[in-house]
Amino acid sequence: MTASRSDDVVPPGEVLAGFFEHTAVHALVYDLEHLMVLWVNQGFMRFHGVTPDFDPAEIRGTVHPEDAGRLEAHHAYLATQPAGGSAEIEMRIRNAEGAYRWLRTRETVMRAGDGTRPTLVTSISVDITEEREAKERLEAREGMYRLLAEGSMDMVCRHGPDGRYEYVSPASKRLLGIAPDALVGLDPYAYFHPDDIARIRDESHRLVLEEGEGPPITYRYRHADGHYVWLETTTRAVRGDQGQVTGLISVSRDVSARVEAEQEAARERALFDAVFQAIPEATLVVDPERKIYRANAASEPLWGYTPEELDGRTTELLYAEADGYESAGEAYYHPGSKFAGEHYSKLYRRKNGEVFEGLTSASAVVDAKGATLGFVGIIRDLTPEQRLVKRLRRANAELRRFAYVASHDLRQPLRTIMGFAALLEEDHAEALGTEGGMYVRRMTSAARRMSELISALLGYSRLEVAQEPTGPIALHEVIAESLADLSGAIAEAGAIVSAPQGEGPRVIGDAVQLRQVFGHLLSNALKFRGDAAPRVEISVEAPKHGRVTVRVRDEGIGIDPNDTERVFEVFRRLHARNEYEGHGMGLAIVRRIVERHGGTVHCESERGAGATFVLSLRAA
Numbered sequence: 001m002t003a004s005r006s007d008d009v010v011p012p013g014e015v016l017a018g019f020f021e022h023t024a025v026h027a028l029v030y031d032l033e034h035l036m037v038l039w040v041n042q043g044f045m046r047f048h049g050v051t052p053d054f055d056p057a058e059i060r061g062t063v064h065p066e067d068a069g070r071l072e073a074h075h076a077y078l079a080t081q082p083a084g085g086s087a088e089i090e091m092r093i094r095n096a097e098g099a100y101r102w103l104r105t106r107e108t109v110m111r112a113g114d115g116t117r118p119t120l121v122t123s124i125s126v127d128i129t130e131e132r133e134a135k136e137r138l139e140a141r142e143g144m145y146r147l148l149a150e151g152s153m154d155m156v157c158r159h160g161p162d163g164r165y166e167y168v169s170p171a172s173k174r175l176l177g178i179a180p181d182a183l184v185g186l187d188p189y190a191y192f193h194p195d196d197i198a199r200i201r202d203e204s205h206r207l208v209l210e211e212g213e214g215p216p217i218t219y220r221y222r223h224a225d226g227h228y229v230w231l232e233t234t235t236r237a238v239r240g241d242q243g244q245v246t247g248l249i250s251v252s253r254d255v256s257a258r259v260e261a262e263q264e265a266a267r268e269r270a271l272f273d274a275v276f277q278a279i280p281e282a283t284l285v286v287d288p289e290r291k292i293y294r295a296n297a298a299s300e301p302l303w304g305y306t307p308e309e310l311d312g313r314t315t316e317l318l319y320a321e322a323d324g325y326e327s328a329g330e331a332y333y334h335p336g337s338k339f340a341g342e343h344y345s346k347l348y349r350r351k352n353g354e355v356f357e358g359l360t361s362a363s364a365v366v367d368a369k370g371a372t373l374g375f376v377g378i379i380r381d382l383t384p385e386q387r388l389v390k391r392l393r394r395a396n397a398e399l400r401r402f403a404y405v406a407s408h409d410l411r412q413p414l415r416t417i418m419g420f421a422a423l424l425e426e427d428h429a430e431a432l433g434t435e436g437g438m439y440v441r442r443m444t445s446a447a448r449r450m451s452e453l454i455s456a457l458l459g460y461s462r463l464e465v466a467q468e469p470t471g472p473i474a475l476h477e478v479i480a481e482s483l484a485d486l487s488g489a490i491a492e493a494g495a496i497v498s499a500p501q502g503e504g505p506r507v508i509g510d511a512v513q514l515r516q517v518f519g520h521l522l523s524n525a526l527k528f529r530g531d532a533a534p535r536v537e538i539s540v541e542a543p544k545h546g547r548v549t550v551r552v553r554d555e556g557i558g559i560d561p562n563d564t565e566r567v568f569e570v571f572r573r574l575h576a577r578n579e580y581e582g583h584g585m586g587l588a589i590v591r592r593i594v595e596r597h598g599g600t601v602h603c604e605s606e607r608g609a610g611a612t613f614v615l616s617l618r619a620a
Helices: 014-022 042-048 056-060 065-079 129-151 171-176 197-211 256-278 299-303 322-331 383-427 429-465 475-485 487-493 511-527 586-596
Strands: 026-031 036-040 086-094 100-111 120-127 155-159 165-168 217-222 228-239 245-254 282-286 292-295 343-349 355-366 372-381 496-498 535-540 547-554 600-605 611-618
Touching: 026 042, 036 056, 065 086, 065 100, 100 129, 155 171, 171 228, 171 245, 197 217, 197 228, 228 256, 282 299, 322 343, 355 383, 372 383, 383 429, 475 487, 475 511, 475 535, 487 511, 511 535, 511 547, 511 586, 511 611, 586 600, 586 611
Parallel strands: 496 535
Antiparallel strands: 026 036, 026 120, 086 100, 100 120, 155 165, 155 245, 217 228, 228 245, 282 292, 282 372, 343 355, 355 372, 535 547, 547 611, 600 611
């Protein structure tokens, strides 16, 4: 095989020959059957570093070993083609410097072999090494990006400019329940929530097409099972060489938990705001520097400042004295303050200069780590209460004066009436006769009942001014003393009374007043009995949640369930005087004493089935 011309080949025209001689492409004509080069251009010879009389065997050895098989297959294919048939191959050829370069070769059958003449082929090659390397780098990057996309927890998509899916990462199955291949070619707008479509189009899609990118947008996307998932998507445009948008890349993540948390937080903020504004007393939220962050509507009537006027001001504005502001800060407004049940009273000043005393209930707001975020203070004007206290003091003073008058001025005439009645009955019984004696006895009985009623009323009224119970006292001892006080009545009635023995719980209370309680309850149990001898059981339960429960149960006539609350009313009687004696004050006194002890009392009963009085007292 030589590089000389064959006599049966017509040389190309001079214009064409000149083009091939000066172009960078590698051109040659060769005999396919004998692999004999018939003509080459300068570009071919420069690439291989050969002269026109080169040995073709040298050129065959420059083909990369990995491409030699493909070249043989390429030649075999060309041998089957008619004139004008062509084929293209890309292969690596070693150049004159010994480096392999990628060439793209287009070969065309110029004359098909007929058995007498060989097949002639024209070959045009261009160096595509840089193109191949760029392509390989691009493919490597695309492979890396695809690997990242397919391994990402987020859904990565490539779209056409119209938004239709061209590629969807596997995360779509996890996020949306839809396989990636099922989305390719579809319009995502078909899956958007109808209320979000216009916003997505205006705030994301249009903006990305115009400016190349848009801000993250949160919207709802229909899941395969029909419910909507909240997605947050960031989209960027992909541009071609001329700057035109050729596609879009989007990255989406499921933010349903975040959106639901934000919605829940918004609901809680709305609820807090409604509660905050509904608080009937002035309420302030302040930061750790005691700057007012929020003030509710009730603040304006108290201070005279609108919430806007208070915003950003320190609470020093509201104190009447600098010392009050400083002392409150030292005691309460510091990082370590927890305000557990804290209340304090200070002098405050309204906008108009008026000074008043206010009671502040404050609490610290801390985060999960215990750091103080701020404080909440509820301030109540004590002026109305102070006025009420003055009125109550006057009323109590009048009540004490009434008690004095009742005990002296009312009871003295009654004693006189009863004394004269006794004299009439003793000294003038004969003159009074039967009917007159009856009148005197009725008058004496009425005066005695009036005296008892006054004594009971005095006892009830004295409870209002009695000293508050302080305790602690042994409850079993109080019960035992009450039983001892009524031992005569118990024996007279033939009653059987069981009560706890030994050591028992202690309660906060006044022993004298509690003896009155058990005295009244036991007296009622002895009084309101049936035909059988009275049976009374007193039980005391172990303290629970800071309370001691006492039950006094009898087997007497019982009380209608509709009357179990009415029996505690003052002067309330459920029976006529000729049935049972009494003035209707005993159970009223019981309830008043128990309530003064910070406790409760109620009755459980059915008519004819006895009654149980249940007391709850503070454990010591």
